[in-house]
Amino acid sequence: MLIRTSSNVVCSVSGARPLFVTMPPKNKRPRSPSLERQSSEAASNKTKKLKLLESHTLSSPFPDFSSPTAAEAYQVHNILSEAHSDISLDTSTSDNAASTCGKVPDVLESLIGTILSQNTSSRNSTAAKHNLDKVFGRNNFAAIATADKAAVVESIKMGGLANKKAGVIQRILHEVKERHGSYSLQHLAGVVKTEEGGDKTGEPKVFSDDEAMKELVSYDGVGPKTASCVLLFCLGRASFPVDTHVFRLSRLLGWVPSKADRVTAQAHLDLKIPDDIKYGLHVLMVGHGRRCKGCKGPGKSDCVLKTWLRSRRGMKEEDLDELTLKIKHETEEKLHGELPSSHSDHKIAR
Numbered sequence: 001m002l003i004r005t006s007s008n009v010v011c012s013v014s015g016a017r018p019l020f021v022t023m024p025p026k027n028k029r030p031r032s033p034s035l036e037r038q039s040s041e042a043a044s045n046k047t048k049k050l051k052l053l054e055s056h057t058l059s060s061p062f063p064d065f066s067s068p069t070a071a072e073a074y075q076v077h078n079i080l081s082e083a084h085s086d087i088s089l090d091t092s093t094s095d096n097a098a099s100t101c102g103k104v105p106d107v108l109e110s111l112i113g114t115i116l117s118q119n120t121s122s123r124n125s126t127a128a129k130h131n132l133d134k135v136f137g138r139n140n141f142a143a144i145a146t147a148d149k150a151a152v153v154e155s156i157k158m159g160g161l162a163n164k165k166a167g168v169i170q171r172i173l174h175e176v177k178e179r180h181g182s183y184s185l186q187h188l189a190g191v192v193k194t195e196e197g198g199d200k201t202g203e204p205k206v207f208s209d210d211e212a213m214k215e216l217v218s219y220d221g222v223g224p225k226t227a228s229c230v231l232l233f234c235l236g237r238a239s240f241p242v243d244t245h246v247f248r249l250s251r252l253l254g255w256v257p258s259k260a261d262r263v264t265a266q267a268h269l270d271l272k273i274p275d276d277i278k279y280g281l282h283v284l285m286v287g288h289g290r291r292c293k294g295c296k297g298p299g300k301s302d303c304v305l306k307t308w309l310r311s312r313r314g315m316k317e318e319d320l321d322e323l324t325l326k327i328k329h330e331t332e333e334k335l336h337g338e339l340p341s342s343h344s345d346h347k348i349a350r
Contacts, residue, residue: 053217053224056267057210061260068255070274075312076253076305077277080284083304087287089280091236103233107185108176109139110234111216112169114226120160128159141183145173168221175219188212189235209237224266232282238275240282242266244331245289251327252295252305254313258330297324 068076081089091103104110116132117125135155136143144152152166159165177183188207207215209231216227228241242250242265250256255272256265273281288295294303298321306324309315315323 053210053214056264056271060268060271061264062257062268065257065268068253068269068272070272072253072255073273073277073281076308077281077284079304079308080288081280084284084287084291087284089283091279105189105234106139107188107230107234108141108173108183110230111172111185111219111222111226114229115165115168115172115221116156116159118161118165118226124159128156128162131155131158141173141176145170145177145183172219172221185215188215209239212237213239224263228266228270232279238278240266240270240273240278242269243286246282246285248327248331249285249289249295249305251331252324253309295324296328298322 104113112132113125113129116128120128132144132152132155135151136147147170149163149166149170152170153162156162156165173183176185180187187205190206212231212235213224213227216222216230217224225241225243228239231237231239232241240246242262244262246269247256247262247265250265250269251258251260256268260268270278288305292301292303292305294301295305306320309320310317
């Protein structure tokens, strides 16, 4: 008969000669990061984001790069407005924060909707927000915050990256409650709660664009693009978010240098684009980027922006085709590098 000792040695206790066999140690499961480490990483990420914002509030990350001029921005706005006259530039609010990049009155709902719209299609993010509202109730932030993460994941799974987005949303809700005593960011819109539970305006501090941006990006999982969408679509501020389409078209137009990524491109363009056309130009560039095949590759169809580049800058068709392909490939590589990894939730920030 064989018995196992506490030291992983197997001994024979029969009448035969004792047999000693050393058993291989069991593989230990790697420990998950501690709460302290996660908290430290979040604090470090927050510091980096705020430092980046502060460094580019008044000056571009590319101070020697003069494009776009105000005149160029207005010209492109007019060209796209004529080419896409059916695209609405209405600033009125919607009933789905995910389908409109956060164009709803409630700031916290706008932030959640914009997070759901990250790295997915409008159709998928809209469905995810609808189902989140159906499961927990629209703007029932307390129910979302206190629910099991698995339930939140299940409710938004059709939007993609559900596990990461659920984690980001719940962490933001907990932090908002901890900072402000309630699940609300309405102070950024100049709204406070009365003792009776209603809203009143006019008394609270009016946050500047920079102050509102700093508070939004201070939450783990919220990057400059997400915060800019909330500023533009929910708060009605002059902000210029740079998404995939805006970034690619800005490269094509020569508005940002080739070394720019989306974060630095947004910092540069937010200072260069005139405030009065930031909303319209963003919406039109996104719409054009989704629709136009001509600016995505050679030989597909014509593009009004490529026509403008030929006439204004004298660029040849073959040069434009080569540039279009180069930008397409480089943009895909940059965006692939920005996608959230499997081990770091905060990398979802945009």
